[in-house]
Amino acid sequence: MFIMAVCLCLSALPVLVLSATPARADNYLNFITHLWPRAKEAGVSREIFDAAFAGLEVDPKVIALAGTQPEFNQTIHAYIDGRLTANRIAQGKAMAQRWKSWLDKAEAQYGVDRYVILAIWSLESNYGASPGDSDIIRSLATLACCTTKRPELFRDELIAALNILQEHDITPRGMTGSWAGALGQVQFMPSSFLKYAVDMDGDGKRDVWEDEPDVIGSIANYLKQHDWDAGKRWGYEVKLPAKFDFTAINDHDGGPASAWAKLGVMRVDGQKLPGADKAWLFLPAGAKGPAFLIFQNYWAIKTYNISDSYTLSVGLLADRIRGIDALKGSWPAQETTLNHSQISAMQTKLKALGYPIDTIDGKIGPSARTALRSWQAKAGLVADGYPTPAVLQKLSEAK
Numbered sequence: 377m378f379i380m381a382v383c384l385c386l387s388a389l390p391v392l393v394l395s396a397t398p399a400r401a402d403n404y405l406n407f408i409t410h411l412w413p414r415a416k417e418a419g420v421s422r423e424i425f426d427a428a429f430a431g432l433e434v435d436p437k438v439i440a441l442a443g444t445q446p447e448f449n450q451t452i453h454a455y456i457d458g459r460l461t462a463n464r465i466a467q468g469k470a471m472a473q474r475w476k477s478w479l480d481k482a483e484a485q486y487g488v489d490r491y492v493i494l495a496i497w498s499l500e501s502n503y504g505a506s507p508g509d510s511d512i513i514r515s516l517a518t519l520a521c522c523t524t525k526r527p528e529l530f531r532d533e534l535i536a537a538l539n540i541l542q543e544h545d546i547t548p549r550g551m552t553g554s555w556a557g558a559l560g561q562v563q564f565m566p567s568s569f570l571k572y573a574v575d576m577d578g579d580g581k582r583d584v585w586e587d588e589p590d591v592i593g594s595i596a597n598y599l600k601q602h603d604w605d606a607g608k609r610w611g612y613e614v615k616l617p618a619k620f621d622f623t624a625i626n627d628h629d630g631g632p633a634s635a636w637a638k639l640g641v642m643r644v645d646g647q648k649l650p651g652a653d654k655a656w657l658f659l660p661a662g663a664k665g666p667a668f669l670i671f672q673n674y675w676a677i678k679t680y681n682i683s684d685s686y687t688l689s690v691g692l693l694a695d696r697i698r699g700i701d702a703l704k705g706s707w708p709a710q711e712t713t714l715n716h717s718q719i720s721a722m723q724t725k726l727k728a729l730g731y732p733i734d735t736i737d738g739k740i741g742p743s744a745r746t747a748l749r750s751w752q753a754k755a756g757l758v759a760d761g762y763p764t765p766a767v768l769q770k771l772s773e774a775k
Contacts, residue, residue: 400434400522407521411534420538428513428541428548435518438510438555442523449715452660453707455685459499460693468494468697471503478576478589486596487606491694492673493595496680499690501561507585508554512537512566516557533557536566545573545582552585560584561591564598572598602679603672608653610677610691611670613644613703622663622759626746629656636669643669644704660688662762666705684740714763719744722763725771726751 408429415425471494472479479490501507516537519530537557541548553559559569562584573582576593583590600606617640628635634651641657643649649669658668668688678687696702714722716738723744727733731747745761753759755770 400439403521404434404517407517411517411531414531415535415538418535418539420535420542424538424541428538429517430548432511432514432517434522435510435514435555438515438518439522441555442519442525449713450685451711451713452685452688453665453711456689456692459689460696464498464693465696467503468498468693471497472697475588475592478592481576481589482592482596485593486600486604488596488599488604489609489673489694491698492599492610492677492690493592494697495690495693496595496677497561497591498693499686500563504561504586504588504591507552507561507563508558509552510555511549512551512553512557512559513548515553515555516566519557530557533566536570540566540569545569546585550585561588562594562598564594568598569594572601598680599673599676602676604676605653605672608650608671608673610673610694611658611668612649613705614641614649614657614667614669615644615705616641616667622749623753625657625759625761626749629742629746630654633669633671641667641669658684658688659760659762660684661708661711662764663758663760664708665711666703666707682739712764714765714768718765718768719763722748722768722771725774729774 412422412425416422468491472490479493482488482493483490497503513534516530516534519525520527520534523530537551540546540551551559554563557565559566562573564573564584569582569584572594573584573590574593574597575582575590577587577589579587581587581590582594584594614636620640624639628639631654632651633649633653633655636655636657637649637651641649649655650671653671655669655671656674658670658674659665660668670691674687674691677690678684680690681687692703719740720736720738723733723736723738726744726747727736729751731750732743733747734741734743740763748763748767749759749761751771751774752761752767755774757767757770
């Protein structure tokens with residue numbers, strides 16, 4: 377039965393245009409052949425399957441991009457400056473008026489701040505102007521069959537993309553997005569589309585490519601399903617007292633905002649902090665940069681993209697579109713950042729010194745910041761949890 381099934385799949389395969397290297401073409405054909413049983417089991421019809429792969433070939437651009445390992449050394453300040461432009465802010469305000477009725481509905485239905493929806497929409501696709509033009513089926517098939525990075529993940533995402541086609545939300549060649557498989561104006565991966573995309577305007581399709589109400593509703597639904605705290609802000613810029621005890625951060629992070637107020641932390645606009653809400657002190661550039669008290673909605677935004685640079689950019693862009701003034705705090709004149717390998721080295725050293733580190737992943741997460749602050753305090757440094765080359769050098773010498 378297995379041999380017969382393979383033969384049937386081979387005979388039913390659409391005609392493929394295979395201009396890549398012979399080895400990759402063979403891998404691609406073999407991959408599609410063996411994908412069909414999985415797709416069928418997932419509820420995909422033969423008609424949809426054939427239409428999805430008709431005329432496709434391995435995408436050499438995707439292979440080239442997947443094979444690169446760029447080091448991102450851009451500081452958070454530079455990242456934010458590149459996204460909080462006057463044009464983006466003005467465009468956001470214009471879009472707030474243009475799509476007011478749908479933003480009203482999204483806020484009422486999902487409880488998500490309209491300005492955060494607009495900021496994410498802006499950063500993901502420039503309000504649909506830059507959603508990516510790669511064929512998603514082709515990209516995911518190439519990633520799954522012909523690259524070595526997480527092939528099973530991309531295979532599963534390809535099955536999810538086929539399910540989207542099966543549900544008639546979009547046509548095969550209309551399913552476009554980034555080379556890495558993110559869809560349309562919202563840049564959902566296919567599995568996220570199936571979970572979170574919504575038909576906001578009720579036309580029978582979840583269209584995140586050309587239907588702006590569906591885009592707005594899908595972003596709002598995503599955030600709601602990731603524990604958005606309705607009616608609350610993502611965070612506030614704050615100022616610290618002159619002799620702030622940075623060692624207190626480890627004990628107070630995740631505590632009520634009222635506890636931070638007792639330590640002398642104040643909103644820069646002079647307004648009162650929401651006393652009972654859980655809050656974390658975030659110093660993106662260390663003790664010498666601007667300070668923020670962040671709340672649950674910061675973490676909800678961060679599930680969209682795990683980068684603090686991205687998350688803070690969304691929050692600040694949302695504030696500027698809302699009409700809040702630019703930051704009061706200033707960024708360090710000589711701001712520096714560590715690359716992936718340096719952060720991994722820092723995590724490794726901290727773990728060797730006995731500090732709890734969740735994983736060695738080259739990313740500055742809560743456990744890494746907590747561990748670094750503890751070591752800084754022990755070493756007599758400002759315990760702000762901010763990694764710099766100088767801090768890393770001193771840490772490397774620690775015993």
